[in-house]
Amino acid sequence: MPNQVKQTVKKVFEDVADAIDNGTFEQRIKIGLTIDGSELGLEVMKQAAYAIKQANQFDVVLIGQDVPWAKDFQHVSTANSDQNEYQLMESLLADGTIDGCVTLHYPFPIGVSTVGKVVTPAFGRELFIATTTGTTSAVRNQAMVLNAVNGIIAAKTMGIAKPTVGILNVEGANTVERALRTLKGNGYDIAFGESQRADGGAILRGNDLLTGSVDVAVCDSLTGNILMKLFSAYASGGQYETLGAGYGPGIGADYDNNICIISRASGVPVIVNALNYAYQLAKGHLATISKQEYAQAKQAQLDQICADLKPKAATETKTVEAPAKEVVTDQIPGIDVIEMEDAVQLLWQKQIYAESGMGCTGPIILVNEKNGEKARKILKEGAYL
Numbered sequence: 300m301p302n303q304v305k306q307t308v309k310k311v312f313e314d315v316a317d318a319i320d321n322g323t324f325e326q327r328i329k330i331g332l333t334i335d336g337s338e339l340g341l342e343v344m345k346q347a348a349y350a351i352k353q354a355n356q357f358d359v360v361l362i363g364q365d366v367p368w369a370k371d372f373q374h375v376s377t378a379n380s381d382q383n384e385y386q387l388m389e390s391l392l393a394d395g396t397i398d399g400c401v402t403l404h405y406p407f408p409i410g411v412s413t414v415g416k417v418v419t420p421a422f423g424r425e426l427f428i429a430t431t432t433g434t435t436s437a438v439r440n441q442a443m444v445l446n447a448v449n450g451i452i453a454a455k456t457m458g459i460a461k462p463t464v465g466i467l468n469v470e471g472a473n474t475v476e477r478a479l480r481t482l483k484g485n486g487y488d489i490a491f492g493e494s495q496r497a498d499g500g501a502i503l504r505g506n507d508l509l510t511g512s513v514d515v516a517v518c519d520s521l522t523g524n525i526l527m528k529l530f531s532a533y534a535s536g537g538q539y540e541t542l543g544a545g546y547g548p549g550i551g552a553d554y555d556n557n558i559c560i561i562s563r564a565s566g567v568p569v570i571v572n573a574l575n576y577a578y579q580l581a582k583g584h585l586a587t588i589s590k591q592e593y594a595q596a597k598q599a600q601l602d603q604i605c606a607d608l609k610p611k612a613a614t615e616t617k618t619v620e621a622p623a624k625e626v627v628t629d630q631i632p633g634i635d636v637i638e639m640e641d642a643v644q645l646l647w648q649k650q651i652y653a654e655s656g657m658g659c660t661g662p663i664i665l666v667n668e669k670n671g672e673k674a675r676k677i678l679k680e681g682a683y684l
Contacts, residue, residue: 331400334363347570399557399577411551414453417543424511450515456583462514463492487599545573627665
């Protein structure tokens with residue numbers, strides 16, 4: 300062996316030894332892929348696995364039935380096992396064989412939901428949709444508050460130091476915004492984004508999803524699931540998901556596994572992107588970021604804020620007689636639709652005539668201009684604003 304080659308080999312081994320000693324040496328990341336269950340057949344899994352293999356950034360570990368092309372990959376077969384794909388995946392994650400996995404329809408426990416990632420069509424910006432599957436809480440508004448934390452975790456793990464957050468204009472959005480602003484006031488660092496519409500604010504409309512006005516769009520999982528399907532499959536007519544990175548990783552307090560979800564209609568591009576998403580999450584140490592963010596959020600009274608969002612026990616209420624009718628032209632936005640009539644009744648109790656209505660951006664309370672300032676103060680004191 301020529302001396303120059305010997306010196307080069309020696310240098311390589313010395314560099315590796317130094318990296319191990321310094322704690323900077325990283326083993327090659329492995330991401331699992333369960334290959335059974337797609338409506339599009341095994342061919343999409345095959346093409347996605349080979350695309351990752353060719354890129355050579357990380358290794359794919361196949362989990363599932365025996366197929367001829369599995370010989371080109373590390374393969375954990377279900378053929379001679381008493382465990383199904385999910386059980387094998389869980390054991391491989393537990394023993395460190397894989398650092399994450401992409402799978403279909405995994406049953407996450409209550410308290411865990413997934414953060415999807417799409418590319419918005421207007422400007423090609425990445426948008427995290429929090430969340431798209433799973434249930435962080437059975438109470439919708441609680442779930443959306445927790446979903447916001449999950450979205451921040453996913454975005455930070457992917458390298459966005461201070462992700463901007465907006466709340467999709469669905470039922471409960473204003474209540475959720477108030478809760479998140481309380482969380483921020485208590486010390487949890489949330490960077491609220493701005494709608495691109497003229498009136499701004501952190502409540503997002505459909506336009507904001509198309510343009511990617513924020514980094515993280517917060518919604519309930521059912522709405523998020525529909526959004527993911529629309530973003531992913533609109534170009535193919537709905538039969539084949541071609542865009543985005545799938546429905547994302549399951550995230551929740553005290554949940555450690557990096558398990559990313561795709562659909563049975565996910566095509567090759569989405570599966571490839573989902574594998575890359577799982578790889579980046581593993582590289583960014585998802586579990587560590589999740590623990591840190593939840594610890595900070597809990598320190599800012601996350602648990603109490605969520606407890607305050609539980610539905611109040613039903614009580615018998617007396618109908619309040621409306622004050623004398625007045626011309627109402629002052630619009631007060633920001634009240635959830637399910638609280639509109641209660642808010643009107645509160646103003647009537649205070650002898651302010653009010654009506655409920657629906658503006659172009661959502662529910663509104665209408666009062667006479669002379670009562671506008673006083674009405675807003677009453678509504679804020681009543682926790683409607």
